[in-house]
Amino acid sequence: xxxxxxxxxxxxxxxxxxxxxxxxxxxxxxxxxxxxxxxxxxxxxxxxxxxxxxxxxxxxxxxxxxxxxxxxxxxxxxxxxxxxxxxxxxxxxxxxxxxxxxxxxxxxxxxxxxxxxxxxxxxxxxxxxxxxxxxxxxxxxxxxxxxxxxxxxxxxxxxxxxxxxxxxxxxxxxxxxxxxxxxxxxxxxxxxxxxxxxxxxxxxxxxxxxxxxxxxxxxxxxxxxxx
Amino acid sequence: xxxxxxxxxxxxxxxxxxxxxxxxxxxxxxxxxxxxxxxxxxxxxxxxxxxxxxxxxxxxxxxxxxxxxxxxxxxxxxxxxxxxxxxxxxxxxxxxxxxxxxxxxxxxxxxxxxxxxxxxxxxxxxxxxxxxxxxxxxxxxxxxxxxxxxxxxxxxxxxxxxxxxxxxxxxxxxxxxxxxxxxxxxxxxxxxxxxxxxxxxxxxxxxxxxxxxxxxxxxxxxxxxxxxxx
Numbered sequence: 001x002x003x004x005x006x007x008x009x010x011x012x013x014x015x016x017x018x019x020x021x022x023x024x025x026x027x028x029x030x031x032x033x034x035x036x037x038x039x040x041x042x043x044x045x046x047x048x049x050x051x052x053x054x055x056x057x058x059x060x061x062x063x064x065x066x067x068x069x070x071x072x073x074x075x076x077x078x079x080x081x082x083x084x085x086x087x088x089x090x091x092x093x094x095x096x097x098x099x100x101x102x103x104x105x106x107x108x109x110x111x112x113x114x115x116x117x118x119x120x121x122x123x124x125x126x127x128x129x130x131x132x133x134x135x136x137x138x139x140x141x142x143x144x145x146x147x148x149x150x151x152x153x154x155x156x157x158x159x160x161x162x163x164x165x166x167x168x169x170x171x172x173x174x175x176x177x178x179x180x181x182x183x184x185x186x187x188x189x190x191x192x193x194x195x196x197x198x199x200x201x202x203x204x205x206x207x208x209x210x211x212x213x214x215x216x217x218x219x220x221x222x223x224x225x226x227x
Numbered sequence: 228x229x230x231x232x233x234x235x236x237x238x239x240x241x242x243x244x245x246x247x248x249x250x251x252x253x254x255x256x257x258x259x260x261x262x263x264x265x266x267x268x269x270x271x272x273x274x275x276x277x278x279x280x281x282x283x284x285x286x287x288x289x290x291x292x293x294x295x296x297x298x299x300x301x302x303x304x305x306x307x308x309x310x311x312x313x314x315x316x317x318x319x320x321x322x323x324x325x326x327x328x329x330x331x332x333x334x335x336x337x338x339x340x341x342x343x344x345x346x347x348x349x350x351x352x353x354x355x356x357x358x359x360x361x362x363x364x365x366x367x368x369x370x371x372x373x374x375x376x377x378x379x380x381x382x383x384x385x386x387x388x389x390x391x392x393x394x395x396x397x398x399x400x401x402x403x404x405x406x407x408x409x410x411x412x413x414x415x416x417x418x419x420x421x422x423x424x425x426x427x428x429x430x431x432x433x434x435x436x437x438x439x440x441x442x443x444x445x446x447x448x449x450x451x452x453x454x455x456x457x
Contacts, residue, residue: 045333081330091327098320099328101311104274111340
């Protein structure tokens with residue numbers, strides 16, 4: 001059986017075509033199956049559901065064939081459903097507050113991170129935080145993780161007012177919210193992490209990435225634009 | 228008083244220990260040197276009850292205070308309630324919103340995570356667990372401590388006669404009983420809890436229903452049809 005590299009996450013790992021970071025990893029690990037469970041706009045529970053459902057046999061009987069699981073952790077303001085992808089902002093705000101409780105959403109994601117530690121500590125896991133929101137829970141995760149949010153890179157590629165940048169993020173035509181060049185760098189980072197796997201928390205060396213917006217670190221707070 | 232007995236749950240334990248004819252009162256009488264603290268709220272989700280317990284009684288769980296907790300009595304509710312820090316009944320939510328947001332698999336996962344949290348956080352304290360309904364029984368193996376695996380609905384419905392619809396009406400809008408039990412069964416349940424605290428033993432046990440006053444032999448069929456007497 002071929003070794004497996006599994007991706008779990010949202011739009012930051014939803015594209016696996018040519019010139020994406022997943023393709024870079026695929027080209028490097030030619031003797032491996034690359035399994036992707038990246039779904040744009042999805043909640044972590046949706047990702048978890050499809051990952052566990054589709055990889056059930058692999059996780060039950062063939063764990064030693066899993067070279068690594070790469071998680072791209074999303075924010076917890078998404079609707080935790082198994083069959084529908086939607087965000088809290090898709091709902092009428094007046095209706096949304098009747099249902100959602102931000103503290104429950106936070107608690108639930110913490111339990112998901114606890115579950116990852118409980119159930120996947122025997123497998124190399126590599127974690128990216130797509131946004132800043134999951135960083136306070138970083139200590140709950142097992143394995144190797146990068147604590148520089150990927151939105152720093154994604155926003156770092158964009159210039160304009162904050163509104164213009166938000167609009168470009170919402171109507172993003174970049175694969176995985178990154179340019180081809182920065183997809184390449186993320187792919188190389190993942191390859192290096194798999195080859196030199198070491199549990200712990202690490203920053204991403206942003207000097208390797210092509211960033212033109214010096215205010216990208218401010219995202220999602222104000223002043224992340226260039227105008 | 229330093230010593231505490233803490234209740235957490237829904238309407239099956241929603242009355243304070245000051246009301247005679249409730250199981251909480253029986254426990255309070257049996258342990259006069261204890262504070263009986265009740266975090267039971269009618270219609271509440273487990274997350275709401277958890278939130279209130281941690282907010283109002285969280286300091287009792289501090290390392291220096293935990294030894295003063297004689298027992299935590301859990302009355303586990305239905306997992307399909309709205310997990311919020313405010314008390315919202317499901318019927319108050321627009322159906323369209325429920326269709327958009329509710330996911331039974333997620334509700335089950337969340338209740339499973341809550342049970343795992345109980346096992347992780349409270350295994351050093353005696354915990355006594357009741358399952359109010361049938362649908363939490365499949366998660367029973369996750370819980371620590373002493374638990375009773377006969378759903379309390381068997382007793383509550385066992386007190387009611389009529390068609391299924393009449394029984395449901397008595398349980399919901401026409402409910403007049405404290406904790407969904409008559410005074411007699413409240414007292415028996417209280418004695419049962421007192422005995423569990425005094426003879427605490429981890430494991431799963433059925434409730435001996437012969438001690439309770441039960442007039443409806445079909446209560447165990449709930450929530451399937453045929454739980455009425457007509």
